[in-house]
Amino acid sequence: MSILITNDTKVIVQGITGGAGSFHAKGCCDYGTRVVGGVTPGKGGGNVDGIPVFNTVKEVVRAADADPRGMASMIFVPPPFAADAILEAADAGVGLVIAITEGIPVTDMARVKAALRGGATRLIGPNGPGVITPGDEKRPGCKIGIMPGYIHKPGKIGIVSRSGTLTYEAVWQLTQRGLGQSTVVGIGGDPIAGSSFVDILELFEKDPDTECVLMIGEIGGSAEEDAAHYFKKNMTKPLFAFIAGRTAPPGKRMGHAGAIVDASGGRSAKGTAAEKRAALEAAGVKVVESPADMGEMVLRAVRVG
């Protein structure tokens, strides 16, 4: 029916008393997400729009009286303290941490990733829009993130992306063509991501209610190449892709910290859109050339299949 989150998921919001934290905590509640508590150290005992605020993640877990492994925490904590917030959630046993914060130092993320290795906590992000399992009147969904809920529609297409608004664009193209989404996952635009394309593709492959997957990649790194390799070896479901940044000049960071084509003079892989596209097509992934055609490409394939 979905991956990562359902309407039963109990959600914590770390950094809930900040501007973005309170605004989006409310947005998630309005969508039907079960937000059980927020955390801001030193502001425990208060509340934000009726959501109780606690000093620590452990306190929320205790108050929720739930198994933390089934809970999720959404992180809006500012960059200097965000890594600590992720580790706090992991230490409290929270199974899924979704970090929205943009601008976390790379070495912090390297340490976080090393600390989480082998543990029971899955990290999505940072620097992404979050995760949504769309819902409607009949079947309520779960939104943990900053994406606009109304553009989504429940269905069978999985989406995984390194981007925010470009993902909304893709979702909107699908929804307007009557194609709903099982779950939409933003893995974020940073050089070190908690979860990779491959991690999420594995989940979609196993999810009985996901029929096919749309992957939105961009320049920089080799996550798309890894996804191509995984698709060829392990995936039975169709995979569609768009790669942003074919016009990006080398050596310049295109907004996202991770979106940069290597400018050095050699001949090894540089993270260009052309390399990624070639790797994906060689593996049998359908890659669309224009971002305006993402929805149409999936629609045509679903109709035929």
Place this chain on the structure above:
Amino acid sequence: MKLHEYQAKRVMAGFGLPVLPGRVLEAADRVGTVLKKLGDGPWVLKAQVHTGGRGKAGGVKVVADSKEAGAFVKGLLGKPLVTHQTGPQGLVVRKILAEPAVRAVRELYVAVLVNRRTGRPVLIASGEGGMDIEELAVTAPDKIVRVDIDPLRGLEAFQARDVAFAVGLTGDLLAPAVAFLQNLVKMFLATDASLVEVNPLGVIGEGAERRLLAMDAKVTLDDNAAFRHKDLFQEADLTDLSDAEKRAGEVGISYIRLDGNIGCLVNGAGLAMATMDIIKLHGGEPANFLDVGGGATVEQVTEAFQIILSDPKVKAILVNIFGGIMKCDVIAQGVVQAVKNTGLDRPLVVRLEGNRVEEGRQILAASGLAITPAVDLADGAKKAVAAAAGAAS
């Protein structure tokens, strides 16, 4: 942020890494006096610009006396240095690093950078220094040693020994090599670097006098960690940035100038890249990357218009905004206000999508301004390309 070689070497010295004492020249007078402080010569003079290939481009020279030094400095300061990485306009040389000239008996390569695949730093070393590591990776990959680093533990001594033996730093050089590698990784982690490259790492001297020396240094720091390294970031050399890029940085807009003639104003980095791509697909050339941020407020859009208009090459502008949390009618009002604020004088195509998009389009149409509405991404790109072609002819 990139450090200049002289800045990088100062930081390295603080971590116990062997570098030569140097002096920075910023003027062509009194060159001889400054050089004398570094000993009798010969000296090496190196242009401090953020590019590789300085040597081949004439930006590095060994000079024997102060007359030769003075002539070199005079010919270089204030003038652009063009390398294979800078593009034809080059980068203006404002500082020159002077050091005693030394000859290495061996040159090696060492670097620490982030391995995005593992999410860890990786130490890369090669016994063949002084050349392009990218080339070496293709021609002789077996000569490159890679060691993954646990960011929680740093580089262990045994890992450093493995590397030292592999690149042939043995005997009396083993202990200094281990210290060098461990300190280099310490520096990488402590300064939140994204790249520390020493190429070449030299072995200088003979017999009992043999020792290691970092002869060049390339260091890039993570901009996201600026809050932890205010002292280093205060020294950032922003002279290579255009005024528009500096302004964008101040107001939190992500802007990169390109060579085309269609200005782009987009919310979100991924969508901004995709907008550039679709302009190209329809036969146009984007003039810039611009991510105005998720919110797209009147103030941000006004700033963004001003930044785009400061580029004289821009013949038309494409605004592409996906109204997510913010509704399209609010964004449309913002765009109209921003057009009025800036007195926009070039064709403008606006594509809005999302909630209340019809209301948004009506606001644009009723504004009385010369705004061409677009119904979708492809339509927006086509209209912008046509507008730029029309304005150019």
